[in-house]
Amino acid sequence: MSKLKMMSAAVLSLSLLLAGCGNSAKESQQSEQKKTSSSEVKITFLNSKGEIQAQLEEAAKEFSKENPGITLEVIPAAAGQSPFEKVTSMYASGNAPTIAMVDPGDVKKFADKALDLSKEKWVNDAIDGSLDDAKTEDGKILAFPFAVEGYGLIYNKAVLDKAVGGNFDPASIKTRKDLAELIKKIQKTGVASNLLSPMDWSLGAHYLTIGYSVQSNKFEEVEAFLTNLKEGKEDLTKNEKLNGLLDTFDLLKENNINKKDPMSGTYEQGPELLGKGKVGLWFMGNWAWPQIKGFDTTNGNYGFLPVPISDNPDDYGNSQISVGVTKRLIIDKEQNSPEQQAAAKKFLEWLVYNEKGQDFLVNKANIIPAFKNITLEPQDPLAKSIKAYMNNNKTLRSMVTLPPDHWSQVGAFMQQYLDNKIDRKQLLKQIEGYWKSQQ
């Protein structure tokens, strides 16, 4: 009797367990069916640009209003988490976002999961070169260029006007010598000349990579240079351009407002010092504008200076600033239904061709779009400055497809150099070592 009870209890509990599994499986099937059968389509958007989360949510609402039947949910990637990390975990859980905002270097990793976008209308309106690193060899386009960003030495015009005694002309700085003189002039007015922030991403991904971009004005040659580096064929200590860039780094380091304790600086310090006119120059990009705005004392008079690499005004890089597509959108074709993919395509189109979409990109999110047809002028001075460099064809191509840990590893070497823990030769040897380990 008791045996029977035991048995039945075991069977019962087991069947409960199985029933639990079975139910959930059925449910998920049902929900998927619901997704595909009804006209209501729900798509998700993984946002890895935390600063525009609120604006994106706003845009998603606008989009749904104009396209009834499509709801767009914006999922934020945690600050400090790489978008690749977030997307991989979402794929692993079978919950891939319909649209994912990833770094350009990661796009090719999703080659077998990303929808081919080469038939989209916006492909023809994209600015030159903005699709290059999203193209596969067989002509597929895997990603949408979401944001163009640029960086260089941001100047506070009020401080510089005072230093040069008149109207400062950014075109007057063409060489390292010019920059050195400008720094002296700023210091004479009793203001610190510049700030060099010690974040690894700023030094590793932005400052040092200028040294790669200026190797040649042909991108194939830059790529060949990187291949040589990987194979250990490049002697960086003899590389004139990279050394020139580091000479400028020494100049900035020598006059850094944090010189006494260079590693103690934070990103948050930058906008305040520059906005309040306590320094004249800050090496950073246009994404800093919302923060600078909070401390602005010059009525929005800021702009970019190139980082000079030599004393010859004609050298490539001395009058150009680094500009590139820094965020791309991919559409998943593996875990999202065709309806969801179509809705996602619609959203991308909305961003490029709809008035409200354009308004969101340019005016709300302060993004420089990568499309020729968008004629809205950027509102903020840094974006304006970048646009001006772009219109004059004075841009370096940003190195956005480096190995994923380049910024962190090389950034750490640059920090050691900034803190005078290693010398130039050690720095260059470490960079060579990093590239050799990438084979």
Place this chain on the structure above:
Amino acid sequence: MSSQKFFDKLKIQLLFSGPTLFAFFTVVILPFLYGIYLTFTNWDGVSANHSFVGLKNYLAVLDDTAFWTSLYKTMKYVLLTVILINVVGFFLAYMLTTEIRGKNLFRAGFFTPNLIGGIILGFLWQFIFSNVLVYIGEHFKIGIFSSSWLADPDKAFWTLVIVTTWQYSGYMMVIYIAGLMNIPKELLEAASIDGANAFVRLRKIILPLMVPSFIVCVFLSLQRGFMVYDLNIALTNGGPYKSTQLVSMYVYQKAFLSQKYGAGQAEAFVLFLIVAIVTLIQVYVSKKREVEA
């Protein structure tokens, strides 16, 4: 007959432990085995296919000097924190089992840091080390505080040790208090009648009887020290220039930032072996020292 008995037993076993076993197997054992399998591949974390590379990842671990430096740093960190946490924890417990006014308040106070998560603790102390102490240092001309501790590799390492000690000594204190309360009062009384002073009582009676508590506390602090990640990322984020990157963080970054999943997984497995060996030795050695009252 006996086989019948065996099956009966098995049935009962499965009835009670089956569900747990099932859960343990699916969420611990399977991922663990799958993880070991991944160490033999070159998977990058997302691509649909990966190829088998044999022992290449393990050879890469041997070659990876940065991994061994971070492991060495972790060892140093573990050694320092285990000693400090347990010394401070025991001291607090000893003081708070004597007749002190408001000891419950103190106990609660020292325990509180343990209730705050590592990430929040990290940000809190980051503010203290790089703002509050610097402000005090500049104001009162105290040289050691005049610049941020987090900007200097050696001092940044010490910030990790200090904050960890602060966080866990209260927790260990609770375990020690429980141990101290369990020491038979008559032993101590008899000893003091025999003329043993406080120090002798501590050395000859309390410490030997506290060995079980020490085993637990040292084990806990060892294991937590090796596995520390949240505090590391929130307080120093490995900086300045990766000088305080402890091994958990290093492995994580290898797998997810450098996108070398196989290599990162292999390093994690090596780390697992080391931690397992160290903690087993610790438990084995200290078990031998246990005494009965």
